[in-house]
Amino acid sequence: MTTRLCAQDEVHEGQAIECPDPRDPEGASLIVLRSGGRVHAFLNICPHAGRPLNWAPGRFLYSLGQLVCAAHGASFRPEDGYCIGGPCRGESLKAVAIREVDGAVCLWRARPSPNTRRARARQSLRAQARTVQIFLRLIHATFADLPLHRVYSPLTTHYSPLFKTPN
Template sequence: MSSLNPREGRTLLLALDAITDGGFTEVEATLDGDAESLVLFREGARVQAWLNICPHAGRRLDWAPGQFLRAKTGELVCAAHGASFSLVDGMCVAGPCRGESLRAVPVSVLDGQVVLD
């Protein structure tokens, strides 16, 4: 679960190094008072985050907790129905929810830590 970083006044999610470069991880965070599962994707020093919910059927994207599928063409793939999502903007580029997108969660990397904005 996330914790508050008193120096920054921001919610700390995890260390950047806990995510493999080019890989995904799942973390739990409190958003608007609700516990939510987030998908984090790391590319170098940049991290993107989305709610771990497919817009097609409202199911989690991971096939097992924290285990995500990636298409050979690079997209994040929903394990339930195969929808493929762009890692640039979370837009569904193939599958049953084409044209919809994942709900982005704003995060930053500060001093080697991924934090909620």
Template structure:
């Protein structure tokens, strides 16, 4: 799991910016230069993972901010590794490990880092 300091409590996006059943990318600033998140939505729930495939270190999106999401899974555009949306666990393809999760909360329709 990626760590964010308590002082980083901030809004990432509005819940309605993430298509229900889909995903978007969010760029997060940090003291080490920042990183990209993939935010996946199921109804009122949002799951956040580091936007990097553990197999080869490439971003998961096939085009900036565009992700392959199907049947409860996100698919790495580079090598076809498949990950469970709710847990980040590897389901298939060349990856043996899952995605690195980052906790987020939805408050008053806004996705925030706790």
């Protein structure tokens, strides 16, 4: 499964371009760049402060073969997104799987197998069951000791019977 990001000839050696991330409805973007003849893509989020790396829409600082964060000056290797200098040294940009297909750079999303889907559904169901179990334990711990046959009256500062029994 692929989704087209841009044309191959839009991505020049030693330059980075910005492409919208089709997976994110809130408008996040991707950095697409070519280094050593290969195209690489990363989320456009600096690991230091979570800000975009570009200094203007579609404009990135590219100095001495490194991608540079416009906000904090962190330098990233273009081939793997590893930060070699700046406040987030040792961290990496989040890589995005892409492929070059028929003259286009495409986002690559491998289709999960049915077994993987079932496993995810099972895992999600178990997580929801754990949440319900924790909630029920909390409710039990909170209300288990309350006398359910009597109600607290703040006006009289004592418990009174919930139902009056006929004499």
